[in-house]
Amino acid sequence: MDDTGHYLLQMRATPPLVHNITNFVAMNIMANVQLAAGASPAMVHAREEVAEFAALAQALTVNIGTLDPAWAEAMEMAAGVMTAAGRPWVLDPVGAGATGLRREVSARLLALRPTVIRGNASEILALAGTLGTGRGADATDSVVAAEQASRALAQQTGAVVAVSGPVDYITDGASAVRVGNGHVLMPRVTALGCALNGVIAAFLVGQPALPATVAAMAYYGLAGEWAARNAAGPGTFQAAFLDALYLMTPADLTQGARVEPA
């Protein structure tokens, strides 16, 4: 694969319009993360316009965090547009195993063939379970415990599956990569995982899915490492994290990325 910095360079040179259908907690920080990285975010969800808008976007993110049935319909409409047009979209199955509604909506979205599925270990295990290949969700699941289910999920869906954690695991079902960048303060800031989807989506435009996802996750984790140097706690960390996404150059990313075959 190209060096990781190449993907950041390409994304910023585009820069892509990313359509996001995400939860109410994540909306503001997700838009700020995308703007800091160099992408152009838009949030549109009404069934009356969501397909029309998706047709204008280069990539889409779908996140089921504060789900309700009307939003789920909009997610399916937008995802259908992207899959039909051959454009990338990212699915974040927040709390996938927690309720019946989430299991149903997740299954319907999976059938629309996301380019990338990103979640924490418990969410990926829950999602794999809806296909009969994994276990139930458990908040204490480790990334390593989700590796087998991730590969199976990737093989069944054709998606790249990315598991966020202290060391991230990304697989297309054939090969797999680990990304060691990150910082312990990241899960202390709400919706940073959700916001990562927007960066992955932006990196995917015109690029192969596995290395673009790996590069986006290394970029994100490295920004967390930079931010921690200027943070006393999660409040100052969040501000410093946005600064780091903005300030990091492709050369910085290539130098700081900790990417290894799994």
Next chain:
Amino acid sequence: MDDTGHYLLQMRATPPLVHNITNFVAMNIMANVQLAAGASPAMVHAREEVAEFAALAQALTVNIGTLDPAWAEAMEMAAGVMTAAGRPWVLDPVGAGATGLRREVSARLLALRPTVIRGNASEILALAGTLGTGRGADATDSVVAAEQASRALAQQTGAVVAVSGPVDYITDGASAVRVGNGHVLMPRVTALGCALNGVIAAFLVGQPALPATVAAMAYYGLAGEWAARNAAGPGTFQAAFLDALYLMTPADLTQGARVEPA
């Protein structure tokens, strides 16, 4: 009562999953406040899953800030689950007296027996008024002006009633406590009052309601005092406030709490 730091220690040792049904302005900062304090927040509101999710949570917060009828139904469903299960929940009657919808929904929620009712003086007066025990709401009401209505409201509902202000007043209808911690920049950051509900809810898990609420409010106000030392205005204050919630130890809280019988 135990020293205030004890309640922070217990909360962090649990740590509780808190289900929040709150307004759109508050969602992000509320989740960040809970994460910084050490709790685990989740936002779920769809009527199709809200009761199922409430059954998984240790505590609930309900806030009528950006109300609409569908959300009000979800609030009632979740509150009903918590009350039936004997688990704590906190009601924040934002703008309770402003419109007919707010008066109706507040009355229905009160009937579901919240563990704690927290608001500013005008909101508590408005809420007491719907039960025929208080006066109409007035944005200029002081905490002291709401003390009598707070005691009556607590006696009628069985809830602990907490009035936020320069000096907070907390009562269970029998005894009452004042908390002197806080800083004038706190009301200059939107939804910090709403976010406090999430900290109170987390402190309530497995603890008696009056002292747990007092401890949560002292912790919150003391974090405001810490933050002011590192702030030039409300923007840097918000970041420093999250840092302070994260960095404060139980011993710091016990030492800095300004709690007195009323």
Next chain:
Amino acid sequence: MDDTGHYLLQMRATPPLVHNITNFVAMNIMANVQLAAGASPAMVHAREEVAEFAALAQALTVNIGTLDPAWAEAMEMAAGVMTAAGRPWVLDPVGAGATGLRREVSARLLALRPTVIRGNASEILALAGTLGTGRGADATDSVVAAEQASRALAQQTGAVVAVSGPVDYITDGASAVRVGNGHVLMPRVTALGCALNGVIAAFLVGQPALPATVAAMAYYGLAGEWAARNAAGPGTFQAAFLDALYLMTPADLTQGARVEPA
């Protein structure tokens, strides 16, 4: 016109209750901007109470960013109350040209006679186009390219039209003003344009629309200039920007405003 600082002084002396019906991305930062400036924000959108609440407010903002039909109805109800009562309201036609729903809703809102219409150049061009006076929207439109359409839109609607950009352009159809304050980091923070509407609305209360809008935009841009001195990137910029809105005095504004006849 009076010096620009006069309008800040008057606003803070009131201070106005501003009713905002805005998008999910903007809600939190918009409330924080208004609180930092010295106004009192409230977000209310349900059709069951929106007209009742609008009657309590001194000014209104309407923003179609994360539109859906139920919210559009609420916007019309609240705007109708304000126009009937002779109180000011601000329309932000976010993405006005992007979809059919946005074109329809924008046209309906225009018919309710906003006091001020504020957007970027492409949005103003799209809006003028719905009246047959301008061109289609284009993300690359410059402020200068939108000047003629702005004047025509102002003449047709009776609104002050304000175009945000590196140099802002504000016109009532007869005369026009340019405001040179601002900083390149401002568009890197999401919803800062949306949040500006809340400041304009607060400045409009009891004041003539053109100079009040000019003063609000100079105040906002100057706060951006101040913030940039204490920012390494968009994260620290956002915090410093709220601080600057809070700390700036009327005399600072009069001295720093860069306002010229167009």
